[in-house]
Amino acid sequence: MQILLVGATGFLGRRLRLALAARGHHLRCTSRHPPLPAHGTPTGEEWVAVDLAAPVDWAPLLNGIDVVVNAAGRFGGGRAAYAALHTDGPIALFEACARAGIGRVLQISALGSGGPADDALPFLRSKRLADARLLALPLDATVARPSLVFGPEGRSARALMAAASLPWLPLPAGGRQAVQPVHVDDAVAALCALAEARGRWRGRVVALVGPAAMSLRDYLATLRAAQGRGPLRAVPVPGRLVAALARLAGRLGTGLDRDAGALLEGGSTGDPADLHALGIAPRPASAFIQPEEAPALALAAAWPGMQALARLALAAVWWASAAVSFGLYPVELGAALLGEAGVPGPLQRPMLYGAATLDAVLGVLTLAPLAMRLQRRLWAAQALLVVFYSAVVTVTMPAFWLHPFGPMTKNLPILALLALLAWAAVPPRPWTTSSSSGSTC
Known part of the structure; x- marks a missing residue:
């Protein structure tokens, strides 16, 4: 198929690009800063510079396209940046898809959007508004909402790995928040299947989650054990102190900020049944890191x-x-x-x-x-x-x-x-x- 992949250089976008190309699809990729080709652009791949947060003429980009996948997103930047990148830009894209008669649209959102906490969190609210508009349009559309996604190069994964490497770890409420992390390879496999599944997932919201929920403390302990370190020593800290530390972490560009902390505080869990229906058995957190990867990842985690x-x-x-x-x-x-x-x-x-x-x-x-x-x-x-x-x-x-x-x-x-x-x-x-x-x- 001819696929327009928006946000093709992001954490999920670049992996999704490789996976879709490996499955034989032709890609038109967009990014604010397209990569420079090392030895020419691969066959069946085209790059276009697009800033989703700015006005875009989507008509020529949608010409000949069968499927549109929106993988653009970010943490940080404030309410205005979220509204432009997660709401206004995607809605303009989705409405252009409806006018062009695009056969399939896949929106990568965030688990937790759609709940009562949305109005209090600009990140979640911005995602919810775009999701709702997409599902209201006459399109074969699906919204995928990943939980915490683990991938060695992901900012949040690196931050959590670094936190797990600390000898003493301060955790809000002792780390009792419920999470259901999913490995990036499982998430990408599910996204590929959803992009190819015409009609069968129309109007659906799919949770991309691991096999079972676990506490944040247990997840961090699992990441710590995979690094070859001893038991996790958690120190419960007041919520206000955690919020202040999250604001500081956001300013330092660590990958954890107020919105990330609020998402963790509110929990991030779902039903893995949809992944099983797609033919994917999500791996548990204990299998995220292979033994041969552990030494290098442990060093990278300790470096910050x-x-x-x-x-x-x-x-x-x-x-x-x-x-x-x-x-x-x-x-x-x-x-x-x-x-x-x-x-x-x-x-x-x-x-x-x-x-x-x-x-x-x-x-x-x-x-x-x-x-x-x-x-x-x-x-x-x-x-x-x-x-x-x-x-x-x-x-x-x-x-x-x-x-x-x-x-x-x-x-x-x-x-x-x-x-x-x-x-x-x-x-x-x-x-x-x-x-x-x-x-x-």
């Missing part, structure tokens, strides 16, 4: 915590240096050291306080949620400053290298830590298409 600890340590170094220069160490002695470095007397105190201010600012920036490009510049600037300080001391006061407390040799692991953070701040290479195997990336 390790990176946060490294940044805290660096910030502490800069702030301690600032505090010492501002007066914890006698100012006269600090100025005298600058004199040994060749700084004239009138400039010694201004330079001492200036360097202390710079150290304090670097400590703040070290913990700031900067973009990757700015992070790389920050780590490079800190490394250059450490090298500069070390060079000046080496030339003017070489005896510090022989100090029994090793104040200079400690700069070496700091430089190594900055190099590691700079390496981690390099964004992944752009996702590309390849014609070597038809439709793989």
Whole structure:
């Protein structure tokens, strides 16, 4: 079939694209930022730059199309962003499908939409409005609502894996919230079957869930065990504190935010009967991670915590240096050291306080949620400053290298830590298409 796949570079969209192509379908894929082809576009695949949150002329894109699949969506951005991407844009697409007489439309929504919590959560409300409009149109339409979807590259899955790796994990209400996670491969298999099932699922809302509900605590304990770690140690925390932490996590771009926390709090469960009817036996959470995958996934899960600890340590170094220069160490002695470095007397105190201010600012920036490009510049600037300080001391006061407390040799692991953070701040290479195997990336 000729399939229009909207949101083809998202977490579910890119996997769905590969699966549909492997089943012999021809794809017209849309994304805000289509990937650059590595060796040409695979046969039967076409890419179009489309921003679903902006006005789109869908008529030419729907020409010759048999099935439309909307896989576009996101967490975060606020009420206006949700309304544009999840409601206004999809409704315009669905209405264009009705005018064009499209044979089949599949909307990927979110489990929980349609319930009483919708009006309180902009994310759920935005999904519900689009779902309702689609099902009211004269179309062979189906709404698929996934629960928590586990895939190693998914933002929420990475965040939950990272949380499960912590030695002590704060959980609202002790983690009693009910979830029913589904593996991404099972979800994609179900979506492929729904895209191909003309007429049989018209007007239906299908829950994409795992075989059985479980508590959030049990799910995290399962992810932790799969990483080869010991028992989960959960610490119950008040709901208000969790909400505050969720807001902070959202600003830091961790994949967990207020809406994600609210979805977990409200539960995310459903009946797996529809998946069985599609010929899919969803795997349990204990089978999400294969033994050969565990070491790499465990390291990836631990890295966010390790990176946060490294940044805290660096910030502490800069702030301690600032505090010492501002007066914890006698100012006269600090100025005298600058004199040994060749700084004239009138400039010694201004330079001492200036360097202390710079150290304090670097400590703040070290913990700031900067973009990757700015992070790389920050780590490079800190490394250059450490090298500069070390060079000046080496030339003017070489005896510090022989100090029994090793104040200079400690700069070496700091430089190594900055190099590691700079390496981690390099964004992944752009996702590309390849014609070597038809439709793989």
